[in-house]
Amino acid sequence: MDTAMILEYGWVLLVLIGLEGILAADNAVVMAVMVKHLPEKQQKRALFYGLLGAFVFRFTALFLISFLANVWQVQALGAAYLLYIAISHIVKHLRGKDHAEGQEEEKKGSGFWMTVLKVEVADIAFAIDSMLAAVALAITLPKTGWGQIGGIDTGQFIVMFLGGLIGLIIIRFAATQFVKLLKKYPSLETAAFLIVGWVGVKLVIYTLAHPSLGVIPHSFPESTAWKLIFWGVMLLIIFWGWLVSVRQNKKNQANHSS
Secondary structure (H helix, E strand, O other): OOHHHHHHHHHHHHHHHHHHHHHHHHHHHHHHHHHOOOOHHHHHHHHHHHHHHHHHHHHHHHHHHHHHOOOHHHHHHHHHHHHHHHHHHHHHHHOOOOOOHHHOOOOOOOOHHHHHHHHHHHHHHHHHHHHHHHHHHHOOOOOOOOOEEOOEEHHHHHHHHHHHHHHHHHHHHHHHHHHHHHHHOOHHHHHHHHHHHHHHHHHHHHHHOOOOOOOOOOOHHHOHHHHHHHHHHHHHHHHHHHHHHHHHHHHHHHHHHO
16 A cells, blocks of 8 residues: 555544544443433443344444445445435434434343343444444445445445444443544534535535446546545534534633623
């Protein structure tokens, strides 16, 4: 790999880590509610076993997704799903509904292994969007020529795998800090879903450029112009989310002090 390719792979991995971190906050809140009725030692074990099972699911699902990634119908479905969850979140946000609060209906009387199962199912549900986002970002990276795993370049697969693995590590060990950050800067969550939607747009472009469709030139997703547009908009979303969050935080502090 040359220096330019290493930098591009590293940047995509950093974006995936940041996206996983922000999206992990909701997951962490739900899991905390699920295990809070257990003794402290069992809480940690339930999270560990639940996430271990979820890791197996993520790896298996990632292998299947990567194998089907070059089928344009799968790309189209992935794009539609990413756009749906992004738009759905934004609409709920505009209506003032907190989708995370609706998850606080877990029965406190659940046993240890039933709690583990619920933690695992919850992570599987939350993992779908992040895995699709990882696939959408990784499949347009330049190929390394290291062979293939599940029908996709090994280097691209490694980026997707690391993104999912790091996502689980964030959920297990560092999600509490992200929850605090989102409470302080709530617009960051909306920015995260805007990024998911924008990644969905990227997958739409990649689908339309598929040789089987040929709606736009096959070389366009790899062009410098599109990469500048994509990453430029991505950085604008991140900057906007941070700026709006900081301003809202200052307003809240001013209201409390007055």
